[in-house]
Amino acid sequence: MPDVKSEYILNIQNVSVVFDGFQALTDVKAKVRRNTIHFFIGPNGAGKSTLMDIVCGKTKPTRGNVTFYPKDRSPMRLTGMKEYQIAQSGVGRKFQTPSVFVNLTVAENMMLALKGHKSIMGCLFYKMTEEEEKNIDETLRMVDLEAFKDKKAGSLAHGQKQWLEIAMQLVQKPDLIMLDEPAAGMGKPETFKTGRILKEIKKQYSVIVIEHDMDFVKQCADVVTVLHEGKVLMEGTVDEVLEDSTVQAVYLGRGGEHNAEH
Amino acid sequence: MKPLISNKKNLCFVLILLALGLSPLLLQMGVIQSSSFVLFLGKCICFSIAAIGLDLIWGYTGILSLGHGLYFCLGAYCMGMYLKLQATGGVITDFMKTGGLTELPLIWKPFNSFFLTVILMLAVPAVLSGILGYLIFKNRVKGVYFSIISQALTWTGYSLFIALSPYTNGNVGITEIQSLFGSIRGSANFGHFCGVFYLALVVLAGVYALSVWLTNCKFGKLLIAIRDGENRTYFSGYCVSSFKTAIYSFSAVLAALAGALYINFNGSITPSQMTISYSITMVIWVAVGGRGTILGAVVGAILINLCEYNLSSGAMVDLWQYLIGGIFCVMILFFKGGIIGLVTEQLPATFRKLKNTDRKPVRVKAKKEGVNHA
Ligand SMILES: Nc1ncnc2c1ncn2[C@@H]1O[C@H](COP(=O)(O)OP(=O)(O)O)[C@@H](O)[C@H]1O
Ligand SMILES: [Mg+2]
Numbered sequence: 001m002p003d004v005k006s007e008y009i010l011n012i013q014n015v016s017v018v019f020d021g022f023q024a025l026t027d028v029k030a031k032v033r034r035n036t037i038h039f040f041i042g043p044n045g046a047g048k049s050t051l052m053d054i055v056c057g058k059t060k061p062t063r064g065n066v067t068f069y070p071k072d073r074s075p076m077r078l079t080g081m082k083e084y085q086i087a088q089s090g091v092g093r094k095f096q097t098p099s100v101f102v103n104l105t106v107a108e109n110m111m112l113a114l115k116g117h118k119s120i121m122g123c124l125f126y127k128m129t130e131e132e133e134k135n136i137d138e139t140l141r142m143v144d145l146e147a148f149k150d151k152k153a154g155s156l157a158h159g160q161k162q163w164l165e166i167a168m169q170l171v172q173k174p175d176l177i178m179l180d181e182p183a184a185g186m187g188k189p190e191t192f193k194t195g196r197i198l199k200e201i202k203k204q205y206s207v208i209v210i211e212h213d214m215d216f217v218k219q220c221a222d223v224v225t226v227l228h229e230g231k232v233l234m235e236g237t238v239d240e241v242l243e244d245s246t247v248q249a250v251y252l253g254r255g256g257e258h259n260a261e262h
Numbered sequence: 263m264k265p266l267i268s269n270k271k272n273l274c275f276v277l278i279l280l281a282l283g284l285s286p287l288l289l290q291m292g293v294i295q296s297s298s299f300v301l302f303l304g305k306c307i308c309f310s311i312a313a314i315g316l317d318l319i320w321g322y323t324g325i326l327s328l329g330h331g332l333y334f335c336l337g338a339y340c341m342g343m344y345l346k347l348q349a350t351g352g353v354i355t356d357f358m359k360t361g362g363l364t365e366l367p368l369i370w371k372p373f374n375s376f377f378l379t380v381i382l383m384l385a386v387p388a389v390l391s392g393i394l395g396y397l398i399f400k401n402r403v404k405g406v407y408f409s410i411i412s413q414a415l416t417w418t419g420y421s422l423f424i425a426l427s428p429y430t431n432g433n434v435g436i437t438e439i440q441s442l443f444g445s446i447r448g449s450a451n452f453g454h455f456c457g458v459f460y461l462a463l464v465v466l467a468g469v470y471a472l473s474v475w476l477t478n479c480k481f482g483k484l485l486i487a488i489r490d491g492e493n494r495t496y497f498s499g500y501c502v503s504s505f506k507t508a509i510y511s512f513s514a515v516l517a518a519l520a521g522a523l524y525i526n527f528n529g530s531i532t533p534s535q536m537t538i539s540y541s542i543t544m545v546i547w548v549a550v551g552g553r554g555t556i557l558g559a560v561v562g563a564i565l566i567n568l569c570e571y572n573l574s575s576g577a578m579v580d581l582w583q584y585l586i587g588g589i590f591c592v593m594i595l596f597f598k599g600g601i602i603g604l605v606t607e608q609l610p611a612t613f614r615k616l617k618n619t620d621r622k623p624v625r626v627k628a629k630k631e632g633v634n635h636a
Contacts, residue, residue, distance in 0.1 A: 056497060087499035095497075101490040108483050117480065118499045120508050126480040168498070 008069060009034045009176050009206040015054055015064035017047075017230075024050045025230045027064070032176070032223075034069075037198065037207045039217050041241075042227035043250065048210045049096055051227070052178050055208075056093045057083035070175045088118060092169030096180040096210075098161035102154030106145055106164060109153050110136045113168035139171045143197055159190040166197065170205075177201065178208045183216055195219045214242075271557040271602075275470055278560060282307060283463055286456050301446070301455070301527055302571050306564045307462040308524035311469050313547045313559035315516030320545065321553030322477060323509050324489030326405075329412035330517045331541035332419040333387040337518025338531040339423075340383035342436035343373040345525065349439050361428025369429065383522050384515055391514035395507035402503070404492070413538050420536040435532030442526055462523045466560075469516060473556045485509060486554075517544075546590045552600030561601055 010032040017025040025047045032038045040048045053059035055066050055078060065079035070090050078086055087093075101109050114136070117126045140146045143163035148156060153164060162182055169177050182198070183191040191213060198220045201207055211217055217224060217238060224241045226233040228250050234241060241247055285303050288294045312334055319325050346355060352374050354366045372378040398411060423430045430436075440446070443457035476482050487495045488502055495502050525531045534540065543566075551562020566586070574582045597604050 058493075058497075082501070083496050084499050084501050087497050093497055095494070099491045099494040101487045101494065103486050103490050104483055111480065112483060112487055112495075112500075113498050115499075118501070120481070120505060123481040123484055123505075124476075124479060172499070 007034060008032060010055065010069070010208075011067045012051070012055070013064050013067065015051070015061045015066065017050055017054065017059060018062045023230055025054070025061075028227070028230070028232055030225050030232065030235065032206060032208060034206050035202075036222040037202045037209060037220055039221040039224045040208065040210050040227055041212070041217060041224060042233070045229075046227040047230040048227055049180055050230075052093060052180055052208070052210065054079075055086075055178065056091055057081055057086045068176070084118070090175035091178065092172055092174035092176070093178040094162075094165045094169055094180055094182060096184060098158065098165050100153040100156075100161050100164050100168070102152065104153060105150050106140065106153055106156070107136065107149045109164060109168060110140065110171050113171050115172045135173075136171055139167045142170070142200060143167045144193070159186045159194075162186065162194070163197065166194075166201075170201065174205070176206050176208065180210045181212065182209065183211060183213055191216060271555060272474065275557050275560060278564070279463065279467060283460070286452075286459055290452065297449075299571075300459075302567070304455075304459050304462055304527040305524060306567050307459075307466050308520045308527065309544075309547065309563040309567055310520075310560040311462075311466055311523070312517045312520035312544055313551070313563035314469055314473050314556055315513035315520070316544050317548045317551075317553055317556060317559035318473060318476070318485070318516075319509055319513040321548060321555070321559070322482065322485040322489065323506065325506060325510065326409045326545070327412045327510070327513070327541075328409045328538060328545060329414075329416035329541050330513070330544055331536045331538075332416035333391060333514040333517035334521035334524070334540075334544075335419065335423070335531065335533065335536045336387045336390070336521065337383050338521030338525040338535065339430070339436065340373065340379055340386060340518070341522035342439060342525050342531045343370055344376060344379040345439040345442070346436050347374050355431075357431040357434070358428055363428050367429055383518055387514040387518040388511050391511045392507060395510040396503075399503035399506040399510070413541070416536050416541055417538060420533050423533040423536065430533075433532065435530055435534075436525075437530040439525070439529060441529075446527070446529075458523075458526045462526075465519065465523060469519070470556060470560065477556065481505075543586075546586060548600075549590060549593050550600050552602030552604075554599070555602045558600050558602035565601070 008031045010030075012028060012030045012032075015025055015028045016023070028047075028051060030038075030040075040051065042048055050059060054061050057078065061079060065077055067075055068078050068086075068089065068091065069075045076089060078089075078091070081089075101112070104112070111128065111132075114132055117123060137146065137149075140149060143166060145156075145160060145164055145167065148160065153161065156164060162184070166179065166182060169179075179198075183194045186194060195216055198207070198209070202220065202222075209220070221238050223235065224238055225235045226241055226244075226247050233247060233250065234244055236244075282303055285294060285300050289297055289300045294300060312330065316327065316330055319327055347370065352366075354363065358367070372382060394415065398408060403411065424432050427433075441454060441458045442461070443454040445451045446455040446458055477485070484495065484500060484505060487498075487500075488505060492502055521531070521535070547562040547566050548559050549562070550566055551560065552558025566589075570582060570586070573579075573585070578585075593600060597608065599607055
């Protein structure tokens with residue numbers, strides 16, 4: 001057990017989810033190694049987003065549980081915790097559709113994402129420290145949004161919203177970051193830039209990414225898990241996965257079709 | 263730019279405050295003829311306080327409460343019970359005798375003390391809304407469902423107050439009372455009237471300042487965040503339900519405060535202020551003034567009531583209800599930001615557009631600006 005703690009950040013144990021009789025996930029097992037970038041790929045409806053929902057507390061698993069091993073702290077069983085407790089414990093998540101606070105400025109969005117001061121009293125008497133301000137500036141620089149600091153988040157372009165949401169996860173310095181289709185709806189240059197941002201993130205964090213774009217996967221992934229119809233099809237390096245004939249049959253062969261949907 | 267705008271709003275509020283503050287003096291000097299108009303302005307001060315509370319929960323947090331009349335009445339009844347006991351000298355009232363009671367009921371007893379009255383007047387709505395809010399928001403009840411529940415709550419209050427007529431005097435409500443400072447009718451009591459009027463004005467100023475502070479600190483940003491994306495707020499590590507409960511409770515206290523002041527001007531309180539239609543009227547004030555700005559709530563409450571004051575007598579009395587309904591629909595459909603939004607955003611935007619069609623070369627730059635304001 002202590003071995004596991006040092007090596008892995010997240011352990012998904014035999015998770016199954018049933019929505020009104022529909023089996024969305026079946027006995028999913030996966031371990032995410034610390035300081036790696038772990039991709040979950042698979043056709044639409046494979047259950048990738050649902051898996052993230054389980055980890056961050058949005059959906060309760062019908063069976064199984066998820067254990068989180070934060071740095072320098074004792075392991076926690078995420079299953080059964082409230083989503084805000086999970087977020088406070090150091091799991092950040094970006095949603096598939098960009099969800100930023102459109103009527104607040106970019107800087108205010110970042111301020112709300114910062115670690116700490118999450119209670120009512122903490123919010124009433126909060127004053128930003130210089131260190132936090134520097135943290136926000138640096139993070140915004142990383143995603144190229146520094147110039148938009150005082151703009152309403154609602155006025156940003158689609159891609160910029162995605163980057164802002166990523167930045168909001170980074171600024172709270174979580175132990176684990178989950179990104180659900182960070183390049184969805186982006187053009188090639190934007191996707192490439194997102195890839196660059198990801199590589200930067202990878203240096204400091206453990207990251208889980210869901211993505212459709214195979215170039216993107218090749219550009220960044222350390223480990224890839226393929227989901228298909230709610231089950232783990234296989235897990236391995238990018239090359240191993242790409243070479244696998246079953247994977248090609250269920251997913252890659254139809255890749256174009258799925259990309260077209262976005 | 264931003265602080266400038268909010269300063270302008272604050273300036274505007276100070277002007278309103280000055281105008282209101284001058285009105286009793288103008289009455290004294292004979293510039294304003296009608297004393298009932300100044301009395302009415304006093305009520306407007308109270309409505310503004312209730313509107314600010316409603317704006318905090320609806321305009322900022324996006325929770326539409328259609329039952330704030332309940333809290334308005336709770337505050338008013340608490341104050342009314344104190345004033346009634348002042349009038350009767352602390353003994354059992356006529357309506358209690360008619361209802362079969364032989365001595366002052368236990369729940370009336372604390373209202374012999376002004377100090378306890380003030381405490382209860384704030385604590386009762388705070389605790390009630392706190393408990394209700396906790397249960398409702400913890401179960402993630404949102405949107406229309408919350409609005410319906412809030413209506414049911416105020417309706418329950420209405421029915422209870424009518425049913426408990428030995429204690430509340432049913433339909434008739436609490437009448438034959440004077441203000442905190444004594445009778446305010448007639449020119450001989452002008453001093454008393456000023457006492458009540460300026461007390462209300464000071465409370466409004468305090469509530470405004472507190473609310474502006476609240477909405478400018480991180481707490482206020484979080485309220486907007488909840489309105490924009492409740493899920494994102496949960497996943498940013500905030501226990502949204504406790505924030506919602508807190509702001510719901512605070513706005514209930516403001517409504518109660520408004521009610522407690524209102525009864526001093528009105529001289530009576532009846533359960534009719536607990537009806538759903540009265541609660542919806544409060545929402546209309548905020549919608550017309552401009553939700554999401556504290557000033558908007560004040561402007562809306564005063565303007566709508568001014569219109570009602572001028573139009574609801576004589577020939578317009580039947581039309582008024584339709585008119586206000588119409589105004590509400592137009593505002594919701596076309597002017598989401600209400601009057602404040604119209605003045606600070608929509609008019610300048612139209613103005614810029616007009617200017618652009620005049621001078622074509624600046625068009626590109628203006629287009630960019632337009633996008634940023636969208
Ligand atoms: N809350 C829900 N209720 C019912 N069905 C759901 C729910 N969330 C997801 N599903 C279903 O579960 C399946 C997996 O969805 P999802 O995890 O979003 O797939 P993807 O791999 O494309 O992210 C889909 O068929 C979807 O319709
Ligand atoms: Mg998905």
